[in-house]
Amino acid sequence: MKIEALLTEGRRLLQRQGTFSVALDVRLLLQAAAGLSHEEIIAHPAQDISREAESIFYASIARRSAHEPVSRILGRREFYGREYTITPDVLDPRPDTEVVVELALTHVKHGRFVDLGTGSGAIAITLCGEADQLIGIATDVSAAALQVARTNAQRLGVSDRLSFHKNTWFVGLTGAFDLIISNPPYIATHETLSPDVANYDPHIALFAGEDGLLAYREIARQASAHLSGHGVVIVEIGAGQITAVKSLFESHGLKLFDQAMDLAGHARALAFKNP
Numbered sequence: 001m002k003i004e005a006l007l008t009e010g011r012r013l014l015q016r017q018g019t020f021s022v023a024l025d026v027r028l029l030l031q032a033a034a035g036l037s038h039e040e041i042i043a044h045p046a047q048d049i050s051r052e053a054e055s056i057f058y059a060s061i062a063r064r065s066a067h068e069p070v071s072r073i074l075g076r077r078e079f080y081g082r083e084y085t086i087t088p089d090v091l092d093p094r095p096d097t098e099v100v101v102e103l104a105l106t107h108v109k110h111g112r113f114v115d116l117g118t119g120s121g122a123i124a125i126t127l128c129g130e131a132d133q134l135i136g137i138a139t140d141v142s143a144a145a146l147q148v149a150r151t152n153a154q155r156l157g158v159s160d161r162l163s164f165h166k167n168t169w170f171v172g173l174t175g176a177f178d179l180i181i182s183n184p185p186y187i188a189t190h191e192t193l194s195p196d197v198a199n200y201d202p203h204i205a206l207f208a209g210e211d212g213l214l215a216y217r218e219i220a221r222q223a224s225a226h227l228s229g230h231g232v233v234i235v236e237i238g239a240g241q242i243t244a245v246k247s248l249f250e251s252h253g254l255k256l257f258d259q260a261m262d263l264a265g266h267a268r269a270l271a272f273k274n275p
């Protein structure tokens with residue numbers, strides 16, 4: 001079949017499922033199946049695609065119809081200009097998290113950091129990639145997630161400044177940090193999520209107790225003991241969590257001194273330090 005016909009058929013199949021961003025999804029899946037660039041797809045709509053590529057494409061469309069995100073089907077996601085391998089063991093890093101990294105880089109450009117709950121390694125690897133005087137530890141309670149982060153760090157050329165540590169939050173970490181950063185799980189267990197999140201992101205990366213604040217409680221309780229004198233704590237928060245998270249950290253002696261909004265205008269990243 002020709003490129004043009006496959007694009008039309010792919011769109012028709014996805015539209016039936018009420019998928020958003022149909023045209024983009026179909027193009028990306030066809031590019032990946034056929035090993036073609038965006039330019040090649042546009043320039044040669046009448047080009048025939050091999051039978052093998054065609055069946056990979058239809059298999060991908062079937063997965064997308066079942067609400068699997070394109071990044072999961074492709075096994076990769078771009079974050080802050082770098083491409084990350086993702087597997088079912090890690091959260092698919094979200095564009096909103098780039099705001100968290102951005103806020104960190106405005107305050108800390110050198111020294112020692114820890115990324116608590118690193119997942120694919122997106123935050124820790126971006127920090128090392130953007131600031132060559134930062135050295136860090138990426139932690140996670142999931143050994144499988146840490147393995148993905150380690151592989152990403154090697155491929156993206158920062159493994160000489162990033163080490164990996166498997167444990168819960170601060171357990172086993174020693175020495176003071178100039179930056180403690182985390183995008184912890186922050187969804188309340190009763191919340192209903194869309195199938196593309198609920199069925200594909202690991203639940204350990206999403207849910208944090210009945211009020212969604214379980215991880216913040218742990219991090220807030222221990223953060224100041226691990227912070228250097230001028231150190232900064234930066235956490236990602238969910239929409240509407242600013243008041244609760246601010247008071248949690250303040251109850252442990254830290255002061256909110258900066259924040260950043262996400263693309264939808266919600267406070268997404270909070271920065272705390274010692275008063």
Ligand SMILES: C[S@@+](CC[C@H](N)C(=O)[O-])C[C@H]1O[C@@H](n2cnc3c(N)ncnc32)[C@H](O)[C@@H]1O
Pocket residue numbers: 090091092093094097116117118119120121122123139140141142145167168169183184185186204205206
């Ligand atoms: C929301 S995901 C964030 C992943 C990645 N940092 C990102 O922003 O894409 C939260 C991560 O915290 C990890 N996690 C959950 N509970 C943890 C715990 N008790 N201690 C350490 N990490 C934990 C999960 O395995 C997951 O990788």
